[in-house]
Amino acid sequence: MQDLANADCIIIQGSNMAECHPVGYQWVTEARLKGAKVIHIDPRFTRTSATADKHVPIRAGSDVVFLGALINHILANDLYFKEYVVAYTNAATIVGNEFKDTEDLDGLFSGYDEELGNYDPSSWAYATEGEGPDASPGTIGGPAAGHEHGHSKSERSAGDEHGSGGPALEHARVKRDETLQDPHTVFQILKRHYARYTPEMVADVCGVSVDDFHYVARALTENSGRDRTSAFCYAVGWTQHTLGAQFIRTAAIIQLLLGNMGRPGGGIMALRGHASIQGSTDIPTLYNILPGYLAMPMVGNHDTWDDYVAAIANKAQKGFWANADAYAVSLLKAWWGDAATKENNWAYDYLPRLSGAHGTYQTTMAMKDGEVEGYFLLGQNPAVGSAHGRMQRLALAELKWLVVRDLNMIESATFWKDAPEIATGELETEKIGTEVFFLPPASHVEKAGSFTQTQRLLQWRHKAVNPPGDCQSELGFFFELGKRIRERLADSDDPRDRPLLDLTWDYPLNEDGEISGEAVLQEINGRHLSGERAGELADMYTDLKADGSTSSGCWIYSGVYAKGVNRAANRKPGREQSPVAQEWGWAWPDNRRILYNRASADPEGKPWSERKKYVWWDEENQTWTGLDTPDFVKTTAPSYRPEPGTGGPAGLAGDDPFVMMADGKGWLFAPKGMLDGPLPTHYEPQESPVQNPLYRQQSNPARRVFPRKDNLWSPSGTAPGSEVYPFVFTTYRLTEHHTAGGMSRWLPYLAELQPEFFCEVSPELAEERGLVNGGWATIVSARSAIEARVLVTERMTPLVISGRTLHQVGLPYHWGVGKEALVSGDSANDLLGVALDPNVQIQESKAGSCDIQPGRRPEGEALLRLVHEYQSRAGVTVETSNQLKTTEDGT
Amino acid sequence: MDPKRTFLSWPVVRQVRAGDLLARGPAVTSEKTRSLQPRTATADRVVQSVCPYCAVGCGQRVFVKDERVVQIEGDPDSPVSRGRLCPKGSASEQLVNSPGRQTKVLYRRPHGTSWEPLDRETAIDMIVDRFIESRRNGWQDTDEHGRPLRRTMGIASLGGATLDNEENYLIKKLFTAAGAIQIENQARI
Incomplete structure (x- = not known):
């Protein structure tokens, strides 16, 4: 975050940083005061735009065209950082000749399976050393390397596993052409792929003028290179799309081409929205991963321990993921202690198996279909905060029991009496069988523990006071729940209860009689269990072994409690240390503040420039050193070249800075890992009033759709009926509220500052639809209709797309219908349906189609009739917009 | 005459001495204001x-x-x-x-029309009962090909992004050992 102050140009796209991360934004302001250029690319003009050098309005969901055109501009004009690109990226790597691009197949990559609607990525693999360009397809990243079809990968949301590095490859013996001229090099493939992403295409698809495009291109390229660096900042404006992961990949390609990764003032800043949302991904309360981005086992792929180990890492690949077996064994030892032995494969069979996607939306649908009995809501309010609020509430009504743990009486706890579906007659309180337990939790000052914030920094919070009344921390609640479940099952001889009974669950209590959070953090950090250092805490993940002699609950956090010191609680004031501030909190891994920072030095190990020096090779002492912990094997000299075929950290050459990637290089082209293509390519959102001008293929052919009667979509592009929902809507947050409002709509100060739901429309749209500032509007999608106060503002810019004017409607999503909050209102998320990105199973909530009309919405059954009337006028059926591959007739 | 009141405490002199020329600052503070402490x-x-x-x-x-x-x-x-x-x-x-914050456990029985008070210990015991029963009801030993699944689909959870790392760790650990896989949080959203 602070490192943004070192940037010479900052592009904020998919984020309204000044309003949603105001305090973080001080570093952007600081950079600008030092002369950096700040550009905001966003559908709306916000405070971020107001404080930037330039605001570029863009059509929601068209970002890959804009960013792809920047790639084209960089390549076509030779503006890339040549030494960096050749040495540190896979630009020179040769891809197998079976690969076919979307430019060859009208919007599909090779390997598309029409039946499954997924890719088999084997044709995207690198060519292998020893093969000519005409030989059989490469196998690195191909079938032998723990090959798994895109379908099952998507089902287990395998994209998330790359939260701490790249996917496994069979080995790292790749073919390279460092002249970048071979037509099969990544570099040449990239050039061809983006050749049609021109400024004119940007104007046509994004609604951004050619001049504005050139302004951004110039600012970015002039501020990148040896002596200058540029940064990107994004938030959920990029992630919440059916190709969200590819939006971010496009930015990654730009940053690699310009040499901005691993360097001060460079990189891509993910601005996350919850205090420990990074932590809850690292130590996941997520279905598809185990702590430290280890995969949850998938039936059919990981049936045995050997299958699992072979799939998560390969000893022949380069880098630190080659040691994933040590991380997995140490996790199993942390959980099952002495019951995890070499003989029983470290209790691997105690882990439950996935068989498909079990993300929150699949679970909601299963719940609605009566397949889930009990549900815990832990500081989350899906009735308001998740996409398709109506489906969420109807699902809650099908549960047998629900536990809500929240500071305030949120709408997800009161749906049985206050849900809007009671007003429409769809639900009736007396007929809802859900048993609801409301348990109040401790607030952040009433318990001690660590949050991991957006830059991987763990910060410990000390406890200030005891929680009031029945309030209890989650730590206390779950410790107690586990204890009582184990007591209840203590006499069981059912093998299914063994994992619970063998679980290590004997945490010490502190002076307040509460379970000690420090003890849990120590378990996460890990220990030496046997050998000379038995009993000692691990110093870092390189201590961890695959022989059962170490434990660690989350390998990437190993080191946070090194030498018995809680480093998350380090609090040396910022003004008493260097700007890198390594003595405040602790960042994973190994307290590094910039990842892949070996790239801040040139291939010989010298800083690219004095101005941008960060870590470098100390020739005299034969070690890496600098302003941060070097993200490299400390004693590997820049000139080191491993024996061909060497795997693991020793396989990294002295100029392989991307130490978690299987070939040590930054990936411009992803031979593996992305489930919807090795290169980002533009597709329209699941629901869009615009026809994709680049390919016949309208939307991401690998996106996840759920054709159900309760999840309908408007027709897209030029399909008949799309004119019924002619406008694009996009949802967003305000400074004064927090997501679904559970932590803000109950606070008098905040509720007073932003009391009411509103929609932002341009004066032109207001004129067209007769909307009056301060009056009411009804917004209708294929799922629902909601009402909002109208804010007519020039902050919304009508865009000219493919020759016609397109209007966008902005909707903050903090309000919900209920009687308990200080302020309530219709929820913007009710307009959304459920269609997901295949890599990470995140919903598309940043672009949808709607109509807007003046006046309040009808109430009761009349509301349902209005929604149905629109659906039938547009000819919406369960199939509408749900065909994954666009057919000849464009549907 | 108050012996403390001297020439120096004359208003104009106070204003000049304090640099408060417009008499809107320290020169005109009351005793009450002066005694206020943050x-x-x-x-x-x-x-x-x-x-x-x-x-x-x-x-x-x-x-x-x-x-x-x-x-x-x-x-x-x-x-x-x-x-x-x-x-x-x-x-x-x-x-x-905030006065609106909930500090008591509440219970809504099936088909009930209002909240009822409930003792926390009883509530946790009731949740334990339901956890064990729903875990059993949703249990799957193997898939249709006889491959091990060893899991329950009867229980799900959502939340964690506002919680501590240590809390997420215990939640994931307990649910995984119980065979519950449908554990999610805001990071998916």
Whole structure:
């Protein structure tokens, strides 16, 4: 975050940083005061735009065209950082000749399976050393390397596993052409792929003028290179799309081409929205991963321990993921202690198996279909905060029991009496069988523990006071729940209860009689269990072994409690240390503040420039050193070249800075890992009033759709009926509220500052639809209709797309219908349906189609009739917009 | 005449001496104003914390008096936030002390029309009963090909992004050992 102050140009796209991360934004302001250029690319003009050098309005969901055109501009004009690109990226790597691009197949990559609607990525693999360009397809990243079809990968949301590095490859013996001229090099493939992403295409698809495009291109390229660096900042404006992961990949390609990764003032800043949302991904309360981005086992792929180990890492690949077996064994030892032995494969069979996607939306649908009995809501309010609020509430009504743990009486706890579906007659309180337990939790000052914030920094919070009344921390609640479940099952001889009974669950209590959070953090950090250092805490993940002699609950956090010191609680004031501030909190891994920072030095190990020096090779002492912990094997000299075929950290050459990637290089082209293509390519959102001008293929052919009667979509592009929902809507947050409002709509100060739901429309749209500032509007999608106060503002810019004017409607999503909050209102998320990105199973909530009309919405059954009337006028059926591959007739 | 009132306490002289030429500042403060002290000055102790809202991770100083949080301010020591808080972070004292905050366990029985009070220990025991039963009802030993699944589809959970790492760790550990896989949080959203 602070490192943004070192940037010479900052592009904020998919984020309204000044309003949603105001305090973080001080570093952007600081950079600008030092002369950096700040550009905001966003559908709306916000405070971020107001404080930037330039605001570029863009059509929601068209970002890959804009960013792809920047790639084209960089390549076509030779503006890339040549030494960096050749040495540190896979630009020179040769891809197998079976690969076919979307430019060859009208919007599909090779390997598309029409039946499954997924890719088999084997044709995207690198060519292998020893093969000519005409030989059989490469196998690195191909079938032998723990090959798994895109379908099952998507089902287990395998994209998330790359939260701490790249996917496994069979080995790292790749073919390279460092002249970048071979037509099969990544570099040449990239050039061809983006050749049609021109400024004119940007104007046509994004609604951004050619001049504005050139302004951004110039600012970015002039501020990148040896002596200058540029940064990107994004938030959920990029992630919440059916190709969200590819939006971010496009930015990654730009940053690699310009040499901005691993360097001060460079990189891509993910601005996350919850205090420990990074932590809850690292130590996941997520279905598809185990702590430290280890995969949850998938039936059919990981049936045995050997299958699992072979799939998560390969000893022949380069880098630190080659040691994933040590991380997995140490996790199993942390959980099952002495019951995890070499003989029983470290209790691997105690882990439950996935068989498909079990993300929150699949679970909601299963719940609605009566397949889930009990549900815990832990500081989350899906009735308001998740996409398709109506489906969420109807699902809650099908549960047998629900536990809500929240500071305030949120709408997800009161749906049985206050849900809007009671007003429409769809639900009736007396007929809802859900048993609801409301348990109040401790607030952040009433318990001690660590949050991991957006830059991987763990910060410990000390406890200030005891929680009031029945309030209890989650730590206390779950410790107690586990204890009582184990007591209840203590006499069981059912093998299914063994994992619970063998679980290590004997945490010490502190002076307040509460379970000690420090003890849990120590378990996460890990220990030496046997050998000379038995009993000692691990110093870092390189201590961890695959022989059962170490434990660690989350390998990437190993080191946070090194030498018995809680480093998350380090609090040396910022003004008493260097700007890198390594003595405040602790960042994973190994307290590094910039990842892949070996790239801040040139291939010989010298800083690219004095101005941008960060870590470098100390020739005299034969070690890496600098302003941060070097993200490299400390004693590997820049000139080191491993024996061909060497795997693991020793396989990294002295100029392989991307130490978690299987070939040590930054990936411009992803031979593996992305489930919807090795290169980002533009597709329209699941629901869009615009026809994709680049390919016949309208939307991401690998996106996840759920054709159900309760999840309908408007027709897209030029399909008949799309004119019924002619406008694009996009949802967003305000400074004064927090997501679904559970932590803000109950606070008098905040509720007073932003009391009411509103929609932002341009004066032109207001004129067209007769909307009056301060009056009411009804917004209708294929799922629902909601009402909002109208804010007519020039902050919304009508865009000219493919020759016609397109209007966008902005909707903050903090309000919900209920009687308990200080302020309530219709929820913007009710307009959304459920269609997901295949890599990470995140919903598309940043672009949808709607109509807007003046006046309040009808109430009761009349509301349902209005929604149905629109659906039938547009000819919406369960199939509408749900065909994954666009057919000849464009549907 | 008050012996303390001298030439130096004449209003105009006070204004000039204090640099408060327009008499809108210290020159005209009342005894009451002068004796006011900020809650931060009278607190019994100050505890370092972190803001619970977005993921910037701003440092907070929590001021406690008589075992009650009386104020929360930005921590100037933090190299991330340098003492600043946004409107939400600045309002977080109300998150702790707001009169609308729920501090009692409540129970809504199936088909019930209102909340009922419930003792916390009883509530946890009831949840344990339901957890064990739903775990059993949703249990799957193998898939249709006889391959092991060893899991339950009867229980799900959502939440964690606002919780501590240690809390997420226990939740994931307990649910996984119980065979419950449908564990999710805001990071998916």
